[in-house]
Amino acid sequence: MGQRPNDLTPHASPQHYLGAEMRAWRTQRGLSLGKLSESILFNTSYMARVERGGQAASADLVQAYDDALGASGSLVRLHTSILQGISLEALPKRDVANREPHVANSDVALAGESGLQAPSEEGMSIPVRSDDGRIIFVSLSRRALIGALGAGAAIAAAPDLSAAAKAAPRSDLIASGADPIELLQATRKVLIDNDNLFGPHRVIPTVQQQLAAIKELRADRRGTDRRKLLHLQTQYSELCGWLYQDLGDFRAAQHWMQEALAASSMAGDEELTTYILARRSQLAGDMHDPIEAVDIAEAAEDRATPKSRLAAVAATYGAHGHALRQDHVMAQRAYEHARELHAAMDADPNSPWGVWLDAAYIDLQRAHSLSALGDHRGAAGGFRDAITRLPAGYHRDRGVYLGREAVSLARAGEPEQAATVGLQALSIARETGSDRIARELAQLDSTLDQWRTVPGVADFKDALTEAVLRQA
Incomplete structure (x- = not known):
């Protein structure tokens, strides 16, 4: 029934x-x-x-x-x-x-x-x-309310975007007197900063407005300017794909990643195309499609310049695909391969792609994979170690990883420690309105049900209830 x-x-x-x-x-x-x-x-x-x-x-x-x-x-x-x-x-x-x-x-x-x-x-x-x-x-339901926490907090917390990131139709860009391409590049950085602080809810409409402006500008540009616009269109499309991926709207994320791949091909930028392929592998992993995650990662690594950062990025996402297939041995080998690529890579200061990849990021992804493989104690330890090395600017990501650490601790039978870490994640969720953190908190809330009478767990559930009621 x-x-x-x-x-x-x-x-x-x-x-x-x-x-x-x-x-x-x-x-x-x-x-x-x-x-x-x-x-x-x-x-x-x-x-x-x-x-x-x-x-x-x-x-x-x-x-x-x-x-x-x-x-x-x-x-x-x-x-x-x-x-x-x-x-x-x-x-x-x-x-x-x-x-x-x-x-x-x-x-x-x-x-x-x-x-x-x-x-x-x-x-x-x-x-x-x-x-x-x-x-x-x-x-x-608690789960529905917790899921709504991110959306409500984002709307309540996010201020207006700065003037550089407001809607900029083609005529406004030209009339501003500034180079429209430089203005669009600067706007993208502002949007990324807003996303890191407040989540995707307030950012997506402006990103799509900038994309419309870029397509309008392409109509009367030729040569180098047109290629630069296609390059920007790729970057904005990839950003839009990430924002929807963060929201859990994977169909929309796929659409924008396909748009990014098409634009990068028209721009003729091999490195950017390789980066988009690596990101598509990450998206496939989030969608729990292990075969697609592995195959696309291998294609991206094959295209990447030897000893480049992008080769290590692709290998890292491919490793998680093996974990999703429950292949412990291949996942371990793939992460060792990713670490070797990272250690041997020639850092290119002129390349903007995958600059966030470092040893801590690889360890965070491995912890995520350990969780998928059922090694929850190992995953919790991996998250804890990597979080201590996370750069200060990654505030929302810290909340996501704290949430994942808390879930792993709960599944490893450490409810009080899980509740303590969960409260830290909840604090960041309130500040940023992150849907990804809210989804981790919903899992934690459910996992901790069997220990609901434990004082620390009760405190976490009370705080979570207060937070979601405030957003209701």
Whole structure:
């Protein structure tokens, strides 16, 4: 018997309302998440989080739902309305033709109005304002709320991007008097800094605006300038792919990585193309596609200049592919190979690609692989050692690795130490709004359930509850 779907809470926020509408269309068409996923090529976990309201839907996902389910644009229009800030009260109440009433139009997921319930392992109740102005209580799962922590914190914490990173259509770039190519290069650095500090939510729209400006500029440029623009288009597309990868929207990430690969080929930059291939191997690893991760990494390493940093980057991502295949021996050999390449490489100060690769980064990736191989104690030790060597500027990444260390400690049977490290990761999650940290915290929260009465674990769960309630 299939698992009963989680109750939805459409009145909790416009994001929850959209998720409820998306599920209503899917169930009306008689499709499971798995079946729809096969059709639209999105990750089922991501789709489920969106339907529950635990993660914001990307425009690509909404469009895919609308097309596959024959929604005639209604889901896209609803998503657009939400992005424009239209309130719940103004949103349409029925979209699916001749369907049965669903949770978006009923109180099936609403808790009683007697008071705020204490958090539970199944979920918690929080007060929200209904369409008619009443205060009601809705039931939200802990996992959905934790998943929403990153999105809410990012919106609350991120300031406006600096003037250099605001939308820059072609005419504005030219009218500014500055060299548009230099301005676009500087803007990319600002966007990367904002992503490191606050996560991808505030950055993606501006990145896509810059991409549109680059394509406009290409229309009347020739020769060297045009190649420079194609080079920039590759860099911006790769950045966009990374931002979506960080959000867990792997289909969108694949799209932008393919765009980056095409632009790098047109630019004729072999080194940049090699870097994009290595990044595609990393993406395949995040998508738990070990064969693709290994094969693309080997192709990237074959293309890389001997003794270059990119060869070591590609070998590192390929090693994780072997771990995903549960091949302990090949994973160990591959990491030894990556270390050898790193030790023997001729550092090229003029190459901007993979400059973050150092011994600590390789060790962090190996710790991640040890976790995939089930060596949780070894993974925890690897994360701890590598985190102490992480550069100070990698604030959000430190939170991700702290979260992974905490999960590994919990799985190794060290709940109090896991909770202590988890609190450190939670602090960074609050500051940065990182979805990657939020996903690690959700895993930790679930893994620590069996030790919920341990004082340190109880403190972590209380702090996590406070954080997600603040974002709700």
